[in-house]
Amino acid sequence: MEKSYTVIGGADGPTSIFLAGSFKGHKEKNIIKSIKRKILNKKFDIKRKKAAKLIIPNAHTIEQTIQYIKQHYHAVEADYSYPYFNERKLNMKYLLIRREKPELLGEDKKIVPPQDFNNIELVKEWQKSIEEWTNECLKKTESISNTIFPTDYHLFLINTKEDGALEIELDTLHPNISISYSGNKKILEPILKNIYMYYGVSKKDIHHKTERYKTLLSVLSS
Numbered sequence: 001m002e003k004s005y006t007v008i009g010g011a012d013g014p015t016s017i018f019l020a021g022s023f024k025g026h027k028e029k030n031i032i033k034s035i036k037r038k039i040l041n042k043k044f045d046i047k048r049k050k051a052a053k054l055i056i057p058n059a060h061t062i063e064q065t066i067q068y069i070k071q072h073y074h075a076v077e078a079d080y081s082y083p084y085f086n087e088r089k090l091n092m093k094y095l096l097i098r099r100e101k102p103e104l105l106g107e108d109k110k111i112v113p114p115q116d117f118n119n120i121e122l123v124k125e126w127q128k129s130i131e132e133w134t135n136e137c138l139k140k141t142e143s144i145s146n147t148i149f150p151t152d153y154h155l156f157l158i159n160t161k162e163d164g165a166l167e168i169e170l171d172t173l174h175p176n177i178s179i180s181y182s183g184n185k186k187i188l189e190p191i192l193k194n195i196y197m198y199y200g201v202s203k204k205d206i207h208h209k210t211e212r213y214k215t216l217l218s219v220l221s222s
Contacts, residue, residue: 051220055213059202062172066154068198069168073191075156082155088169089153094141096174097149099211104149105140109133163187168195175212193219 060068069075078085097104111129114122152173158166164183170176177199181188196219205213 047221048217051217054220055201055206055216057203057206058197058200059205060198060200062170062175062177062199065177065195065199066156066170069156069158069195073158073166073195075158075168078155078157082157084167085155088155088167090138090141092153092169092171092176092178093144093149093151094138095178096151096171096176097141097144100174101149104144105137158191160184160187160191166191189222196220 066075080086094105102108111126111133114126117123150173151171154170154172156168156170158168160166160183164181164187166179166181166188169178177196179192179195181192196216199216201210201213201216204210
């Protein structure tokens with residue numbers, strides 16, 4: 001009988017699980033993955049509960065948020081000369097249409113993931129289908145004029161020299177904010193969280209668990 005002893009160590013604490021028994025190949029891997037997933041889910045639930053306690057009604061408008069990032073972080077607005085401007089703008093418009101007027105994009109296509117993710121060919125076909133569908137949606141978005149679905153897109157950049165940069169995307173007509181960064185996580189992530197906290201949520205957002213609230217909760221839980 002083959003014996004297997006496995007130790008799973010938690011990165012954030014003294015979590016250790018010892019498994020002993022008769023395992024073979026994928027069965028062992030599946031059990032380990034399942035336990036790891038449960039541990040991660042538990043940790044995430046704890047983080048979410050802690051983050052939820054930090055959220056209080058203190059909402060600001062997109063315009064106020066723009067002034068805030070200019071004053072506190074010297075954010076500079078990008079234009080069409082920025083290499084990723086058109087791509088970011090189109091993606092934002094697509095997300096806004098999906099949120100507010102999905103009928104403009106037509107029917108959704110259900111792309112079923114493969115049952116066996118160990119089958120590389122099936123996974124590749126699935127990824128290709130997603131990519132093709134995404135491109136199709138973006139083409140539809142591009143064809144929707146500003147008269148049909150008006151937007152007021154803004155992209156701001158915060159550069160921190162050697163630590164990297166943040167991109168802050170906003171739309172004033174459909175209040176929305178999206179922030180991403182590349183560089184030093186320890187330096188940039190607190191800035192990202194601070195901006196989301198400043199944009200904030202209202203009592204209504206908290207009570208109804210709106211998308212604005214869920215986004216802030218997700219950001220603070222990361």
